[in-house]
Amino acid sequence: MTAPVKKNDRVTVYIEDLTHDGLGVGKVDGYPLFIHGALPQETAEVHVLKTLKSYGFAKIVELKEPSPDRVEAPCMYFGKCGGCQLQHLSYEGQLHWKENMVRNVMKRIGKIEAPVRPIKGMEHPWNYRNKSQIPFAMGESGPIAGFYKSRTHDIVDMERCLIQMSEADIIMANLKKELEKIGIEPYNETTHQGMLRHVIVRTGRATDEVMVVLVTKKRKFPQKDAAVEVIRKLIPHVTSIVQNVNSEKTNVILGKETMTLWGKETIEDTIGDIRFEISARSFYQVNPVQTEVLYNQALEYAALTGEETVIDAYCGIGTISLFLAKKAKQVMGVEIVEEAIEDAKRNAELNGFANTYFEAGPAEEVIPRWYKEGKRADVLVVDPPRKGCDQALLNTIIEYKPKRVVYVSCNPSTLARDLRVLEDGGYKTMEITPVDMFPQTTHVECCALLIKK
Numbered sequence: 492m493t494a495p496v497k498k499n500d501r502v503t504v505y506i507e508d509l510t511h512d513g514l515g516v517g518k519v520d521g522y523p524l525f526i527h528g529a530l531p532q533e534t535a536e537v538h539v540l541k542t543l544k545s546y547g548f549a550k551i552v553e554l555k556e557p558s559p560d561r562v563e564a565p566c567m568y569f570g571k572c573g574g575c576q577l578q579h580l581s582y583e584g585q586l587h588w589k590e591n592m593v594r595n596v597m598k599r600i601g602k603i604e605a606p607v608r609p610i611k612g613m614e615h616p617w618n619y620r621n622k623s624q625i626p627f628a629m630g631e632s633g634p635i636a637g638f639y640k641s642r643t644h645d646i647v648d649m650e651r652c653l654i655q656m657s658e659a660d661i662i663m664a665n666l667k668k669e670l671e672k673i674g675i676e677p678y679n680e681t682t683h684q685g686m687l688r689h690v691i692v693r694t695g696r697a698t699d700e701v702m703v704v705l706v707t708k709k710r711k712f713p714q715k716d717a718a719v720e721v722i723r724k725l726i727p728h729v730t731s732i733v734q735n736v737n738s739e740k741t742n743v744i745l746g747k748e749t750m751t752l753w754g755k756e757t758i759e760d761t762i763g764d765i766r767f768e769i770s771a772r773s774f775y776q777v778n779p780v781q782t783e784v785l786y787n788q789a790l791e792y793a794a795l796t797g798e799e800t801v802i803d804a805y806c807g808i809g810t811i812s813l814f815l816a817k818k819a820k821q822v823m824g825v826e827i828v829e830e831a832i833e834d835a836k837r838n839a840e841l842n843g844f845a846n847t848y849f850e851a852g853p854a855e856e857v858i859p860r861w862y863k864e865g866k867r868a869d870v871l872v873v874d875p876p877r878k879g880c881d882q883a884l885l886n887t888i889i890e891y892k893p894k895r896v897v898y899v900s901c902n903p904s905t906l907a908r909d910l911r912v913l914e915d916g917g918y919k920t921m922e923i924t925p926v927d928m929f930p931q932t933t934h935v936e937c938c939a940l941l942i943k944k
Contacts, residue, residue, distance in 0.1 A: 494542045495520040501552060506533040509588060511904075512641075513576025513933045517549075524549045528570065530558040530580055531588065560584030566653045573641030575654060575931040586612045586927060589935040593903050593925045601907030605920035605939070611784050616930030619778045621694045621760070623652070623659035624744055627667065627677040627687050634667040634677045636690070644680060644742075654931055658701050659692040661725050666690060673717035678708055686712070688737060689744050693769060695760035696779045702731040702758045704771045706744060710736045719753045731755045733771045745772055762786065765813045767838050772830060774807045778928045785899065785926045785936055786814040789872060792897045792940035795819050799869040802861070802893070804854040804884060809835030809847070811874055811899065816844045823866065824849045825857045855883030859891070868893045879905030882912075889916030896941040901928075906937055917944050 496502055496519050504517030506529045515529025517537065523546045526537055534556040537549035564570070564578035577585050590610040597603040613619065627636045628646050637649030650664040670677065670687065678685035691704035703722050705712075712718075712734060719732050732753040737746030749771050757768040760775070762783050769775050776782040789811060793801065795818035803812040806824030808831050816822045816839070824847065826832050832851040839847040850857055854873075861867075871893040873880055879902065888896060889912075896918060900906035903925075910920050918941040928936045 494544070494547060495522050496524070496539050496547060497542055498539055500539045501536060502539065502549075503534065503536045503555065504549075506531055506535065506558075509592075509933065511933055522547065526551060528579065530561055530584075532556075532558045533561070558584070560587075568637075568647055568649055568652075571640060572638045572647045572649065572652075573643075574638045574652065576933045578653075578931050582612065582616050582930065585930065586610050589927060589933075590925055593923065593935060593937060596903040597907050597910070597923065599907075600904055601911040601914075603907055603910050603914070603920050603923075605910075606922050608922055608924040610925040610927055610935070611781075611788070612927045613778075613781060613930055616927070617653050618656055619780060619930065620652075620655040620659070621696050621779055622775070622777045623655045623663070623692045625659065625663050625690045625692070627670075627690065629677045629679065629685070634670045636663050636667045656692075656694045656696070658694050658726055658729075662690055662692050662703065662722075665725050666721065669721045673714050673721060675714050675718065683708075683740055686714075691735075691744070691771070693758060693771075693775075695758050695769070697761040698759050699728060700730040700758035700760070701726055701728060702733060702769070702771065703729060704733045704735050704745075704749075705752075706735045706737055706746070708736075708738055710738075710748065715752050723753070729754065730758050735771055762810065763814070765817075765838075766841050767808065767810065768834065768841060769808075770830075770834065773834050774828075774831060776810065776928070781926055781928045781936075782810070785928065785938060786811055788924050788926065788938040789897050789899055790814055790818065792938060793818070793870045793872065793895065795870070800867065801870045801872060802858060802868040804858065804871065804873045804880075805875050806835060806849065807831050807874070809838045809849065811872055812847060812849070813838060813842060813844060815870075815872065816847050819846065819870075821846045821848070823847075823861065823868070825852060825854045827851065827853055853881070853883075855881050855887055858884070858887050862891050867891070870895045870897065872897045872899065874899040875905075877902040877905065880909050885909060885912045885916070888913065889918075892917065892943055894943050898937075898939040898941065900937045900939070901934065903935065903937055906939065910939060910941070913941055918942065919944050 506515040514525040635648035678688040689706040693702040803824040
């Protein structure tokens, strides 16, 4: 098929939808053009930037009919920084698009006919991120810090971010100004020279405890006392200052070795009435307000009476497990990351739960062994990474047939795919509830309930 447009053409298109990364989709004779900054229901004259065999890219020249949901993005870095994709869409418009997107993905990818309930949004959809991973580098006139441009590793030098908490803003705006004084050179990805790679700021929203993690290229860190002094001056209520060593040539942020430079090894936060200890490497949801909404939805779908045994696959540090343990007879959690399992055990002890059991290992291997040992689940909860459930785990669910499956997902596409597998294996999807964990972005979490036919 020859593209009906070529590079540098100008055409007028109607925007039908958004892609998963927030580009507007307009079509010319059925040929899709992906357009940065365009919104559904808009008509725009666009300049074609690039054409490929089945799609092309364009930019807006003139907005002829704006969307009724278009707003002025409040962040001065919007469009440069790749962190947010939807600040120019009203929050009501974001929720409407996300709910429809989930509904469409379920039908298109999974042929799932289950009802999608109204999305659960935030009352205040700003300053919600309790964890920020801030890259540092050397700019033309000194150290810079901020977030990456979309699809690049070029840092946009920033002073604040409207979706992160204030402590991260303080570090991002001010620490770079102190680096040369204390003799710390930011890391250079190209040459693999320099010391400071990232600074991670974690905040306990409910406790006001703060952890700052300095990710360095080398273990030996002569300026660490000066760095601690600067951070304590910038954030007087800081609770924990930690060094993490990452000497690899890699895009992975954290290395394997972590040392406490000052204060406690962990910080605490609460979700609902459950306390969690969070270490530098712990996985912990970045939006604690909506995490409580999501977990309460999972608890509703689990429909526990106090007599059930629940298995929590991909249990992490036990966040969902402990919510379930309030209502279950017993909760058994499995997770491949050994450090997370140690955190889960500690969190269960911290909250006085005696009805939990956690084990490290691949869920698709551990759960069949539990069944062979007579440990059977009435309810199985899964909360996998973006790639979805391992096929072997789906096979395990189908083989051992727990009565209810609660599937928590951060990726509607892999959720739809996995629901199809489970439906073909004898389950029925009863309903799906989207939860807006990441306002101003295109990401959406879902919670789905399946019942054994």
